[in-house]
Amino acid sequence: xxxxxxxxxxxxxxxxxxxxxxxxxxxxxxxxxxxxxxxxxxxxxxxxxxxxxxxxxxxxxxxxxxxxxxxxxxxxxxxxxxxxxxxxxxxxxxxxxxxxxxxxxxxxxxxxxxxxxxxxxxxxxxxxxxxxxxxxxxxxxxxxxxxxx
Numbered sequence: 001x002x003x004x005x006x007x008x009x010x011x012x013x014x015x016x017x018x019x020x021x022x023x024x025x026x027x028x029x030x031x032x033x034x035x036x037x038x039x040x041x042x043x044x045x046x047x048x049x050x051x052x053x054x055x056x057x058x059x060x061x062x063x064x065x066x067x068x069x070x071x072x073x074x075x076x077x078x079x080x081x082x083x084x085x086x087x088x089x090x091x092x093x094x095x096x097x098x099x100x101x102x103x104x105x106x107x108x109x110x111x112x113x114x115x116x117x118x119x120x121x122x123x124x125x126x127x128x129x130x131x132x133x134x135x136x137x138x139x140x141x142x143x144x145x146x147x148x149x
Contacts, residue, residue: 004089004137007081009119012136018075023062027054060101067097080139086123087133096132103128 034050066073071083071091083100085092092100107114107127114127123135 004084004135006124007079007136007138008124009116011079011081011138012076012118012124015073015075015079015081018078019063019073022074023059027058030054064097064101067100068094076136081136082139083134083136085133086125086129086135089137092132092134096134100128100132100134103131106131 031051031054034054063073067083070077072081076082083092083097084090085096103114103126107117118124118126118129125135129135
């Protein structure tokens, strides 16, 4: 693997904020359009399956699909970050991406300690990265992004 610069806690946090904002721009208007007529005065909805779909099922699918095709979410693309295999420096196989996503849950359980671990680890790996065998790197700014068909 070529010498790569690992992406630290704050740039990854920035990428996550961008992803959250983009997801909110898509999810909340869609939910309001669908659930608006079902909302009662106290704010509960008559059809929680739509809420479940847009809040709990769609975001993980979108994230994993971006990882499959771009090795990054939109926030990571904007901040020029990329997820790579920790051993080879190449794009991880899809199963490794799925394991990485599932690792987020384990990273978050103990007060997000596994997420904050990025800030103290020498390779800037969170627990989800360690479990999946991935690292997040800063892309070389001198080479253009690869065009993928």
